[in-house]
Amino acid sequence: MVIVRRAGVTVKDALLAAVLAAVAVAVAVAWPGVRGLDAVGVLLLVGAHVPLAVIRRWPTPGLVALGAMVVPYHLAQYQHHALVPAEVLTLFAYAWFGRRVKVVLTVVGALLLVCVVAMAVRGGGGLVREQIAMIEAMVSVVIAVQVWRVHRARLAAISEEAARAERAREEEARRRVAEERLRIARDLHDLLAHSITVIGVQAGAAAHLVRGDRPLDREELAEALGAIADTCRDARTELRGTLQVLRGTDAAPSGTLPGAHGIADLVQTARAAGIEVDLDDADAGTPPPEVGVAAYRIVQEALTNVVKHAAATHVVVSLTRADGGLVVRVADDGRGPVGGTPGGFGVLGMIERARSVGGTLDAGPRDGGGFAVTAVFPAADVAAPR
Structure with a gap:
């Protein structure tokens, strides 16, 4: 008109x-x-x-x-x-x-x-x-x-x-930039927070061995320092793969990006920090890569929060199939909640992780004590376990 x-x-x-x-x-x-x-x-x-x-x-x-x-x-x-x-x-x-x-x-x-x-x-x-x-x-x-x-x-x-199309393109570009910044922040937070927390616990254990009254056990100290070195090496490899994906240049080398297959390593790292961790993934199957990455990051963040804040002695990590999808649960017997320090982004980051692949996440205290994080990912061609 x-x-x-x-x-x-x-x-x-x-x-x-x-x-x-x-x-x-x-x-x-x-x-x-x-x-x-x-x-x-x-x-x-x-x-x-x-x-x-x-x-x-x-x-x-x-x-x-x-x-x-x-x-x-x-x-x-x-x-x-x-x-x-x-x-x-x-x-x-x-x-x-x-x-x-x-x-x-x-x-x-x-x-x-x-x-x-x-x-x-x-x-x-x-x-x-x-x-x-x-x-x-x-x-x-x-x-x-x-x-x-x-x-x-x-x-x-x-x-x-x-003009409307141009405004829509600009808004879409701004939205994608914001989403990319959020994804980068989330990836770096999940990777570095977990690695630094585990390294801190392992370094504290090594320092305790050196300052202890009993005679220094060189083998035990070497084991603690070796665990620190392994954690640093794994973090460096994972960081390199993450940065390659974020730069959009070359594809990350095979095996450098996290996935559901790497959750067992997270469990071993948490055990090295002095927490008893049980893993139940026999019925997990093989989820799609994007779901596997989200599941890995959620377990990683949940275990990091347990080590840092929960003062737990026992944690159960389970991956099960339900209605064709994947259910990931991390439950501890600590004091909870495991949402991190005030102003932290732990639980928020896990919720965003789940939503990014169409899933949902619930985090809250358990009946009888402790805290549980449960992520439900929708049915997406999850291969049955062999």
């Missing part, structure tokens, strides 16, 4: 109407038609030009005023051609500024047809053909203006659609 800004009555419009009225009166006096111009004819002729001064502001009243003047003027058989400029300009302006153009112009056309029929009764055939030609010219002007308005409306619609 084209919206045209309408101004009020301007000096230019009034001057144009006055000049055209004077010219029309001069033409009607110099070349009289069937009936010579008298006082009534002058009044009608000049009055027909008044709408030109207000047609911008009031298109419909201006057109009605024009009809009220031109119909009796033509029926009285005054000089017809003198009114043509005013009629054409008024119809042109209404077609440009007016509303409900089709309905109003249909009424105007009917009135003009009445004039033609009346003149056909009172005048000759040549006069009728002349009036029909005038009406055709006016209708052509209106049609041309309407075609131009439709063209402009179509261009405006196309421009608006292009």
Whole structure:
């Protein structure tokens, strides 16, 4: 829809109407038609030009005023051609500024047809053909203006659609950037928080051996330091694979990205930190890669929170199939909750992990003490265990 800004009555419009009225009166006096111009004819002729001064502001009243003047003027058989400029300009302006153009112009056309029929009764055939030609010219002007308005409306619609599409692309780009930043933050948090927590526990155990009162057991100390080195090496390998995926350059080397198969390593690491961990994954099957990564990260974050905050002695990690999907559960006997320190992002990150692959996650205290994290992933071609 084209919206045209309408101004009020301007000096230019009034001057144009006055000049055209004077010219029309001069033409009607110099070349009289069937009936010579008298006082009534002058009044009608000049009055027909008044709408030109207000047609911008009031298109419909201006057109009605024009009809009220031109119909009796033509029926009285005054000089017809003198009114043509005013009629054409008024119809042109209404077609440009007016509303409900089709309905109003249909009424105007009917009135003009009445004039033609009346003149056909009172005048000759040549006069009728002349009036029909005038009406055709006016209708052509209106049609041309309407075609131009439709063209402009179509261009405006196309421009608006292009602008909406551009805004949608920009919003989509911003959304993807935000999602990518969130994914990077989540990956780094899951990887580094777990590794640093485990290293801290293992380093504390090694320091306790060195500071202890009993004789230093070199083999036990070497085992503790070796566990730290293994954790650092695994974290470095996993970080390298994660960064390669985030950069979008080369695919990560096979085996560097985490998955459901790596949960057993997480359990071993948690055991090395001094917690008794049971793993039940006999019925897990082989989930899709994206589900396996999400399950790995959720177990990783849950075990990290257990080591850091829960003061638990026993944890059960289970992976089972349900309705074709995968259910991952980490339950401890600690003091809970395992959501991390105030302002942390542990549980929130796990929820986002589950949602990213269409799953859900519930985290809360267990009946009888402890805390449980349960993630349910939808059915997605999980291969049955062999």
